[in-house]
Amino acid sequence: MIALFYRDMRLAVRAGGGFGLGLAFFLLIAVLVPLGVGPEGTTLAKIAPGILWVGALLSCLLSLDRIFALDYEDGSLDLLLTAPMPLEGVVAIKAFAHWTVTGLPLTLAAPVLAILLNLPAEGFFWLVVSLALGTPALSVIGAFGAALTVGLKRGGLLLSLLVLPLYVPTLIFGAEVVKRGATGAETLTPLVLLAGITAGAAAFLPFASAAAIRINLR
Amino acid sequence: MELRVSSVSIARGGIPLLEGVSFVLRAGGCLVLRGANGIGKTTLLRTIAGLQPALGGDISVGGDAIAYAAHADGLKSTLTVAENLAFWAAVYGTGAVDQALARMNLSELRDRQAANLSAGQKRRLGLARLLVTGRALWVLDEPTVSLDKASVALFAGVVRDHLKAGGAALIATHIDLGLDEAEVLELEPFRAKRNARGSGAFDSAFGGDFA
Amino acid sequence: MLSLARQNEKAYLNTMSLWEYANPQKFMLVSGRALPAITVVAALCLLAGLIWGFFFTPDDYKQGSTVKIIYLHVPAAMMAINAWVMMLVASLIWLVRRHHVSALAARAAGPVGLTFTLIALATGAIWGQPMWGTWWAWDPRLTSFLILTLFYLGYIALWSAIEDPDTAADLTSVLCIVGSVFALLSRYAVNFWNQGLHQGASLSLDKEENVSDVYWFPLLVCIAGFVLLFLALVLLRTRTEIRARRLSALLARERMG
Known part of the structure; x- marks a missing residue:
């Protein structure tokens, strides 16, 4: 299992673009939005929590189709299925590897981009906390979408259509934490709900994803 | 280790391909599957490997034995x-990477990126994976594709050693591996009858008469 | 001779268990007979309910005649959710019992449910314009229906993207189950996100407090009409799907021979 994680990390580093692309996209969003909305600090501060969360979500979406598609194309997925590892574990590990190369760097880079968007100082802590708690859910849910579309030739757009509605609760609670944190309001309720979604998704979705992969490889 | 396949029928895309396939493969045995393209060799092997369900019949393998x-x-x-x-050695919990590389004549290439291998070298590396699995029953789908004559002989030697060590091999192939001890199973007689009814859920559910 | 065959058929129909309707042939037989009747009753209910509701109820003292859009809005919204629930049940039946008709019925219900959702959204916007002074407000219920639209779109897109019918049935079923959980979560998340301006549930057991009888009875007729309309459409579309599956089965057999 750990070997699989190491392999996926190694592949992400060597293939290039694994870490960089999602981050660059996140940066682009943080630059483009002020250009579109205008430079007014108060307006930006108001929309910063939402923009940062939507940006993290879209950056995460960008690399989802590679979670299983590459292994499917070169035949590794077939071999992993016949290997002495539960497929649910394989899915969970691969989702975790995906989080490590997308969600984790996004979480760490978010404070820098928050400066660009003029997020109030009180919000920075909550931004990092909410992303750290919420982005794993994005990877796990994304892995489910990737598992559904693994056999399809042009699954990319369909994957977005399947996954984005599933992201709604995570986005709402995640952005709510930052919004409340930035205004000094109570953040515990959305934070607990966000953590609940992540925990629930991580506990149950790998089973659905594994089922979907088995069906797709039949 | 014993693979017992009894009256198995298989389908691809809802269309029955083979019916009533039966054989037993014991430790030390090698069975070569033969048949025309599209008869269902790959589907049969995938079914035995557990990647897809059989339409009917029974497949039993002793334990976690298949590579x-x-x-x-x-x-x-x-x-x-x-x-x-x-990676595969770690997945299967064995550590025999160097021996496997040596056995498949890949030792000099050990630090080369797989992208820079020739087709035959890639195939040899793919087959070296079997050696690190430590599994007794090898289920192989066209293992000799893109191998040259020397590599085929090398591979046949590897299979022979595996059989001697108490392993078994089920191989779908068109060429003669030079394994004299191998039995051959011709799949043509098992081809599913035309208009076979009641075999696939697909057909039995939608084949009846209605407007 | 013919009547004897009919009788045999009838006796046969009487002895079969509920699950046997899931056999395509029996389903075609039974649904073929039921469909015309259901269609007629649905049309009658809808005509009666809508005419009664639109022309023979008094104007509301606050909302004027705009309130009458509830005869489209409320039943469509109810059926938008019920269609998804039906798809969920059909998906579960397919996964557990492998009845092809069940999977095809779920597939058939998708676009129908989407249409009801869009009707609910459109009528909501038309109603909201004079009431709230805007065509669209990010009210929790409207937002929930918008999200439901996305779920329907994903479900329908997945069905049409996968070629092998059994694979498509399996994967869409899994998506439907997971989607149901997330749709429910989204509903609560949206409530949390904005406590909106929608009036509270206008249909509940204590209906006397919410809607007076003059509006209530034609609404019931309309709801019955929408339920029957949904049933008729799903039966019709399921029959089409079954015929399409049969066609491809025959073609596959032809190719094989």
Whole structure:
């Protein structure tokens, strides 16, 4: 299992673009939005929590189709299925590897981009906390979408259509934490709900994803 | 280790391909499957490897015994030869990477990226994976594709050693591996009858008479 | 001779268990007979309910005649959710019992449910314009229906993207189950996100407090009409799907021979 994680990390580093692309996209969003909305600090501060969360979500979406598609194309997925590892574990590990190369760097880079968007100082802590708690859910849910579309030739757009509605609760609670944190309001309720979604998704979705992969490889 | 296949029928895309396939493969045995393209060799092997359900019949394997090798080798082009193999060795909990490389004549290439291997070298690396699985029953789908004569002989030697060590091999192939001890199972007689009824859920559910 | 065959058929129909309707042939037989009747009753209910509701109820003292859009809005919204629930049940039946008709009925219900959702959204916007002074407000219920639209779109897109019918049935079923959980979560998340301006549930057991009888009875007729309309459409579309599956089965057999 750990070997699989190491392999996926190694592949992400060597293939290039694994870490960089999602981050660059996140940066682009943080630059483009002020250009579109205008430079007014108060307006930006108001929309910063939402923009940062939507940006993290879209950056995460960008690399989802590679979670299983590459292994499917070169035949590794077939071999992993016949290997002495539960497929649910394989899915969970691969989702975790995906989080490590997308969600984790996004979480760490978010404070820098928050400066660009003029997020109030009180919000920075909550931004990092909410992303750290919420982005794993994005990877796990994304892995489910990737598992559904693994056999399809042009699954990319369909994957977005399947996954984005599933992201709604995570986005709402995640952005709510930052919004409340930035205004000094109570953040515990959305934070607990966000953590609940992540925990629930991580506990149950790998089973659905594994089922979907088995069906797709039949 | 014993693979027992009794009156198994299989389908691809809802269309029955083979019916009533039965054989027993014991330790030390090698069975070669033969048949025309599209008869269902790959589907049968995938079914035995547990990747898809059989339409009917029974397949029993003693324990976690199967190592499956498909058309695709499952190699990562950005990893080196040794890294590719070390991953599978770790997955199967064995550590015999160097011996496997030596056995498949890949030792000099161990630090080369898989992307820079020739087709035959890739195939040899794919087959070296079997050696690190430590599994007794090898289920091989066209293992000799893109291998030259010397490599085929090398591979046949590897299979022979595996059989001597108490392993078994089920191989779908068109060429003669030079394994004299291998039995041959011709799949043509098992071809599903035309208009076979009641075999696939697909057909039985939608084949009746209604407007 | 013919009547004897009919009788045999009838006796046969009487003895079969509920699950046997899931056999395509029996389903075609039974649904073929039921469909015309259901269609007629649905049309009658809808005509009666809508005419009664639109022309023979008094104007509301606050909302004027705009309130009458509830005869489209409320039943469509109810059926938008019920269609998804039906798809969920059909998906579960397919996964557990492998009845092809069940999977095809779920597939058939998708676009129908989407249409009801869009009707609910459109009528909501038309109603909201004079009431709230805007065509669209990010009210929790409207937002929930918008999200439901996305779920329907994903479900329908997945069905049409996968070629092998059994694979498509399996994967869409899994998506439907997971989607149901997330749709429910989204509903609560949206409530949390904005406590909106929608009036509270206008249909509940204590209906006397919410809607007076003059509006209530034609609404019931309309709801019955929408339920029957949904049933008729799903039966019709399921029959089409079954015929399409049969066609491809025959073609596959032809190719094989």
